[in-house]
Amino acid sequence: DIGCGSGLNLKFWESKNLRLYGIDISHKALKLSKKVVQNANVSVADGQNLPFNDETFDIITALGVIEHFPEPKKGFEEVYRLLKPNGKACIVLPNSFGSLGKIIGFHGTEQEQELMLTLDEWKLLLQSTGFEVKRVLRDRGPKIFKNWKIHKIIARFLLRLTLFLPKKYAYVFIFHVEKNGNKSPSHSNGISSQ
Structure with a gap:
């Protein structure tokens, strides 16, 4: 992890x-x-330079972490390096286009470094690293409404509303990716991590 x-x-x-x-x-x-x-x-x-041999792990998780690296692409490359052929990773990444965040005015955390991309941009970055994106799930986000001073019915409605929005409006994406056998990753993607 x-x-x-x-x-x-x-x-x-x-x-x-x-x-x-x-x-x-x-x-x-x-x-x-x-x-x-x-x-x-x-x-x-350091998640961009891990002390393990190539192709060590069957499964790697990185839940809300890599977007905070100085160079997220290096973090993905490191996960790819460490996975055995056909190894799997679960990577949770934030959505720069998340509806819940837009509604409440949330634009990332207060951490100094955080790369926020859309669903398509994250997919492109993962694929350019060599991963095959097998599945993308969404998370509606933190249960922030329960602490708001608004009526509980409105809070429940807002949370349920997020279930019916397209995936591209998710709060965060849960990527299930797989290392493509022994293919070497492409190192150009056109997306800056800065």
Whole structure:
């Protein structure tokens, strides 16, 4: 798990009887992770330059992390490098065109570095790295309305409304991608990560 943070995603996988690895750039987060998951190898590392051999992993997760890298394309290339042929990754990425964000005036997090792209732009970037995009799911977003001082019926309506909007308006995208056998990735994409 790239950007394993407090270890909640690793905790989910722990019950699957797998050999688990988590990396994060934060020492503080890894201390929490070690408390939550006993059977994972967690370490501090830069997600753009990971300390593992090529084609080490069958599955990699990166949930809301790579968009914060100084060069997200390098993060995707690193995931591609580490996956075995036909290995799979689940990568969660933000939508610059998300309807919920537009409605409430949310345009990303308060973090210094965050690349926001549309569904088509993320797909293009992932494909240019060599991935085959197998499936894209959407997330409606955080349950922010429950803390608003608006009537509960209106809050429920707004959340349900997001279910009927096209995928391109999702809050975030959940990409299920696969490494294309032994094909080497293309390194030009026309999208700047700056």
